[in-house]
Amino acid sequence: MQRDLSKSFLKMVNIPITDIKLKNTLISLNNNNSSGFDEIPNKTVQVGGNCISKLLAYIFNKLLFQGKFPDCLKFSTLTPLFKQ
Numbered sequence: 001m002q003r004d005l006s007k008s009f010l011k012m013v014n015i016p017i018t019d020i021k022l023k024n025t026l027i028s029l030n031n032n033n034s035s036g037f038d039e040i041p042n043k044t045v046q047v048g049g050n051c052i053s054k055l056l057a058y059i060f061n062k063l064l065f066q067g068k069f070p071d072c073l074k075f076s077t078l079t080p081l082f083k084q
Contacts, residue, residue: 017060023053037072 026049
């Protein structure tokens with residue numbers, strides 16, 4: 001069972017992240033959302049998307065290939081929105 005799970009994971013990880021897909025994702029970020037743990041505003045990421053997309057794609061693909069995932073990206077903050 002464990003062996004089957006690892007093979008499925010390796011197939012999923014083997015899908016490369018292209019700089020074009022990443023650039024499109026960066027451009028589509030919502031400016032109204034708050035920034036992440038790095039406190040970089042979405043507008044800044046959108047404007048710099050052309051310059052950083054190739055480097056980020058390289059880094060992401062390298063991390064996926066090595067099976068590493070930074071601890072700082074494993075956390076999130078959820079804020080409940082109550083109905084009125």
